Amino acid sequence: xxxxxxxxxxxMRNIQRAVLSQLGHTDVHExxxxxxxxxxxxxxxxxxxxVDWNMPNMDGLTFVKSFRQxxxxxxxxxxxTEAEKSRVIEAIKAGVNNYVVKPFTPDLLSQRISETxxxxxxxxxxx
Amino acid sequence: xxxxxxATPFQVMxxxxxxxxxxSLAPGQAREAFDPGVIELxxxxxxxSRSSDxxxxxxxxxxxxxxxxxxxxxxxxxxxxxxxxxxxxxFELDAALAHHEPPDDARVASEKAxxxxxxxSRLMIVKAGQVVGVVHAPQPGEDGVDxxxxxxxxxxxRPSVVNFDPSVKVGSDGVVRAERPGVVEFDEHRLAINSKLxxxxxxxxxxxxxxxxxxxxVRKGVRDCFELIVGGELEIGDLVESAVVRVGGSALxxxxxxxxxxxxxxxxxxxxxxxxxxxxxxxxxxxxxxxEISHCHVRVGRRMRCExxxxxxxxxxxxxxxxxxQIGSDGRVATEIVLGRIAELEKLVSELVAIRPAIEDRxxxxxxxxxxxxxxxxxxxxxxxxxxxxxxxxxxxTEGKIKPIDQAVWQALCRIGRHTEASLTxxxxxxxxxxxxxxxxxxxxxxDVKGPLKIWLSEAGEPMLTALSSGTSQPLSTICKLxxxxxxxxxxxxRERFAA
Numbered sequence: 066x067x068x069x070x071x072x073x074x075x076x077m078r079n080i081q082r083a084v085l086s087q088l089g090h091t092d093v094h095e096x097x098x099x100x101x102x103x104x105x106x107x108x109x110x111x112x113x114x115x116v117d118w119n120m121p122n123m124d125g126l127t128f129v130k131s132f133r134q135x136x137x138x139x140x141x142x143x144x145x146t147e148a149e150k151s152r153v154i155e156a157i158k159a160g161v162n163n164y165v166v167k168p169f170t171p172d173l174l175s176q177r178i179s180e181t182x183x184x185x186x187x188x189x190x191x192x
Numbered sequence: 193x194x195x196x197x198x199a200t201p202f203q204v205m206x207x208x209x210x211x212x213x214x215x216s217l218a219p220g221q222a223r224e225a226f227d228p229g230v231i232e233l234x235x236x237x238x239x240x241s242r243s244s245d246x247x248x249x250x251x252x253x254x255x256x257x258x259x260x261x262x263x264x265x266x267x268x269x270x271x272x273x274x275x276x277x278x279x280x281x282x283f284e285l286d287a288a289l290a291h292h293e294p295p296d297d298a299r300v301a302s303e304k305a306x307x308x309x310x311x312x313s314r315l316m317i318v319k320a321g322q323v324v325g326v327v328h329a330p331q332p333g334e335d336g337v338d339x340x341x342x343x344x345x346x347x348x349x350r351p352s353v354v355n356f357d358p359s360v361k362v363g364s365d366g367v368v369r370a371e372r373p374g375v376v377e378f379d380e381h382r383l384a385i386n387s388k389l390x391x392x393x394x395x396x397x398x399x400x401x402x403x404x405x406x407x408x409x410v411r412k413g414v415r416d417c418f419e420l421i422v423g424g425e426l427e428i429g430d431l432v433e434s435a436v437v438r439v440g441g442s443a444l445x446x447x448x449x450x451x452x453x454x455x456x457x458x459x460x461x462x463x464x465x466x467x468x469x470x471x472x473x474x475x476x477x478x479x480x481x482x483x484e485i486s487h488c489h490v491r492v493g494r495r496m497r498c499e500x501x502x503x504x505x506x507x508x509x510x511x512x513x514x515x516x517x518q519i520g521s522d523g524r525v526a527t528e529i530v531l532g533r534i535a536e537l538e539k540l541v542s543e544l545v546a547i548r549p550a551i552e553d554r555x556x557x558x559x560x561x562x563x564x565x566x567x568x569x570x571x572x573x574x575x576x577x578x579x580x581x582x583x584x585x586x587x588x589x590t591e592g593k594i595k596p597i598d599q600a601v602w603q604a605l606c607r608i609g610r611h612t613e614a615s616l617t618x619x620x621x622x623x624x625x626x627x628x629x630x631x632x633x634x635x636x637x638x639x640d641v642k643g644p645l646k647i648w649l650s651e652a653g654e655p656m657l658t659a660l661s662s663g664t665s666q667p668l669s670t671i672c673k674l675x676x677x678x679x680x681x682x683x684x685x686x687r688e689r690f691a692a
Contacts, residue, residue, distance in 0.1 A: 080585045
């Protein structure tokens with residue numbers, strides 16, 4: 066499974082990569098902001114995207130909206146410090162499938178990823 | 193050489209082997225006296241076959257003739273071609289083996305290009321798959337022809353007469369490879385790889401150091417400063433001097449080893465010998481000695497079965513019980529016997545136990561810092577949120593290291609428990625000056641203790657002594673000074689700590 070991590074913090078990307086590795090996912094790619102991610106998704110065709118909100122050049126929400134114009138299927142999890150309910154709703158309306166608020170424990174991130182993938186699998190089975 | 197006897201100014205001579213036809217021109221003649229046609233006829237009469245070359249050579253001879261010469265001039269006008277006989281097929285040993293070059297990593301390389309003569313060996317030892325040599329196919333010959341045009345047949349080539357044993361394989365390209373590791377046995381009739389090496393004499397300068405993957409039999413002994421490395425089993429007929437011996441399997445020394453404290457022997461399985469003096473010994477399984485172990489440092493992976501032998505001086509660490517005849521001497525030579533220990537496993541346990549506090553300390557610091565951050569701020573900045581996430585990640589990772597360490601320690605302790613037994617049986621006497629390390633204690637006899645006796649550890653961890661003649665038992669402390677010691681791990685305490 067191909068996964069794309071979008072976050073301007075290298076540290077955050079490393080933590081997410083380590084959590085994914087513990088879950089058995091090693092085909093992990095990175096982008097440092099929304100613009101960088103948009104330039105990569107076409108060729109990469111990831112199966113899952115983890116995206117931060119606050120990033121330079123292009124923030125996460127803008128990326129999500131842009132990406133969802135041509136791709137409604139790829140699951141996306143927003144991993145961000147934005148914790149207010151209105152923000153969460155905004156992100157979900159834009160097209161994210163799940164939401165993780167920083168700071169998070171590795172277990173929580175792991176749980177959200179598993180949840181998202183499991184939900185996707187169920188949807189695909191019933192489709 | 194036969195020649196014509198008539199009065200012509202020339203003679204035609206054919207050699208006895210009919211390989212040359214020579215024209216001899218008499219001296220003092222004019223060149224015109226020599227008629228090429230007549231010469232040709234004379235050659236024809238002698239049976240020499242015609243060719244344009246022959247005519248040209250006659251003309252050359254006449255042109256080269258010196259009329260003023262005093263002696264006859266001889267010119268070879270027809271030359272036969274000898275047959276080129278075929279070359280028989282043959283086996284050629286690989287150059288490196290033939291020159292007995294030691295392997296690259298065994299050569300002593302230095303700027304001064306010094307050579308370690310111990311490495312020079314006449315033994316051709318090969319690994320499985322190694323090239324041993326090449327079979328050269330017979331090379332065909334070519335017939336010759338004499339001056340009369342008669343065919344001279346060339347000899348036919350014969351294939352190689354070497355018989356290749358199934359232990360070597362001849363490829364379609366003629367390359368011969370060893371099918372198994374061993375020593376090359378080669379003479380003009382046979383090539384084989386013997387997986388057992390038998391040395392009729394000593395391991396010395398005639399053999400060089402020996403490094404053999406299979407079984408080795410040394411009929412005599414091993415000289416000073418040589419190395420004998422054996423992958424299989426080893427048997428040595430005579431004395432092993434101050435050498436280094438390493439054996440993958442078991443070793444049987446019909447005499448013993450006089451190491452003068454400069455030598456070592458390590459054996460994967462059982463080691464048997466009559467005596468060992470000044471040797472570092474490592475027996476993976478049992479050590480069986482007939483007579484004496486003196487001033488040696490010994491490690492035994494299983495049992496010490498030396499019920500007729502004396503141990504004097506040095507130290508012995510034995511995992512699973514020792515049976516000896518006598519320990520120490522009248523002269524109170526310091527001798528140590530350590531019972532029920534597996535040094536390598538205990539070292540591993542020590543190291544694991546030692547790193548644990550550092551990890552626990554780090555975990556405590558991370559928890560403190562996390563709590564500080566969580567208490568100090570109501571609303572986190574993005575940077576603080578990231579720092580918290582990072583701390584939580586590091587905490588999870590660091591805490592996660594403790595469990596595998598505990599499991600590894602527990603497994604090692606269980607293995608030590610299963611494979612060790614602190615027991616010592618002595619038939620004759622334990623002299624003063626001996627120290628016996630058993631359980632948490634070091635026991636030193638206050639006086640010579642006569643056997644037959646058995647020293648063992650009760651379930652409660654108390655050292656006990658049983659007089660085997662009467663069967664009575666008493667605490668070892670009644671006849672020995674018992675000192676609690678921390679030189680070795682307190683395995684009982686560790687088991688209690690890590691059992692949870």
